[in-house]
Amino acid sequence: MLTYTGDTTYDLVLSIALAFALFVAVAAWFVPSPYGRFASPRLGVALDPRLGWFLMELPATLVxxxxxxxxxxxxxxxxxxxxxxxxxxxxxxxxxxxxxxxVPRGQRSTFGLLVVGTGVLVTAIHGYLHADFITRLGPHYGPEWLKDPRFLAGFVVYYISFILTLHSDSILRNLRSREEVASGERVYRIPRGGLFRWVTNPSYLTELTGWAGFALCTWSLAGVFIFAISAANLVPRAFATHAWYKQKFPDYPPERRALVPFIL
Incomplete structure (x- = not known):
């Protein structure tokens, strides 16, 4: 059974984190997270998207x-x-x-400082909650945990999701040629192949299934938090991205769903 740890500081941070995930789950339906094609110049100084993404994700490793x-x-x-x-x-x-x-040469419109700052906060909390639970506050994971059905199921889901994420990322990356990048031309095309046969946002789908797998593996509320905050951000964004593609490309494949094949 998933429970709090009894550590006052940890449980307070966890409660705040879960409440924030609930807030994002509501707010994101009205205002998609302002990065990428939904970036807004009103939300801070624009950064090179590579730098913005790196800074946003770095605390998850360091913390x-x-x-x-x-x-x-x-x-x-x-x-x-x-x-x-x-x-x-x-x-x-x-x-x-x-x-x-x-990234097209000179592009600096993707990440604002507000987006990066929010991302830094979330990934730092995410790193703290998991590391402290795994090595100090959680159950003492003995070697027998590696044979537990929860770990085994989560492990398989996690790694299948990881492989599929790499494949989807590769398809998206190769939509834009190196020559177009060098010229500064910003080009959008319809991605095809892999999970794109069925959904507009396969990397969002596999991000969610991957964190669901990790939550199973650790059997922790920290895992619930990262799945919840990811879903709160990515589910509304998936629908917004799906609508964007359908509006931009009249020949967009009608059989594709936004996030879940054949369903959603």
Whole structure:
């Protein structure tokens, strides 16, 4: 059963984080998170999207490592497995992904400082809640946890989601040629192949299933938080992106759904 830890500071931060996820779940339907195609110049100084994304995701790695290395169970097998899963995800999302973006030369309209600041806060809380739970406040994960059905199911879902995310990211990245990037031309095309056969936003879908898998693996309210805040942001954004594509491209495939194949 998922419960609070009994640690006053941790449980307070967790409560605030869950309340914030609820707030975002409501607000995001009215104002999509202002980055990418929904960026707004009113929300701060614009940054290069690669730098903005890197800064926004960096605390998830640094804060997690700081609290992980302070935890009394940091050297045990299961926490080390979680560490590997975490570093794999953020090695891709926080470092490789922004470095591999094909951004038209001179583009600085994607990330405002307000967006980056909010992202930094969320990823820092996310890193703290997970690391402190895994290595100090949670159940003492013995080696037998690696055979638990919750861990096994979550582990499989997590890694399938990770592989599918890489594939979807690659399709999107290759929509824009290096020549177009060098010329500064901003081009949008309809992505095709992979999960794009069925949904407009496959990377959003696999981000959510990946965090659902991680929540199962850790069996923690910290996992519930990152899934909830991700869903609160990505579900409304998926619908807004789907509407944007349908408006921009008259020949947009009508069979595609916004987020969940055949359903949503």
């Amino acid at each position: 997690f490592l700081y609290f992980f290395l302070r935890g009394p169970h940091r050297g045990e097998l299961v926490p080390l497995v979680f560490l590997g899963m975490w570093l794999l995800h953020y090695g891709n999302r926080g470092f490789y992904f922004p470095l591999s973006m094909r």
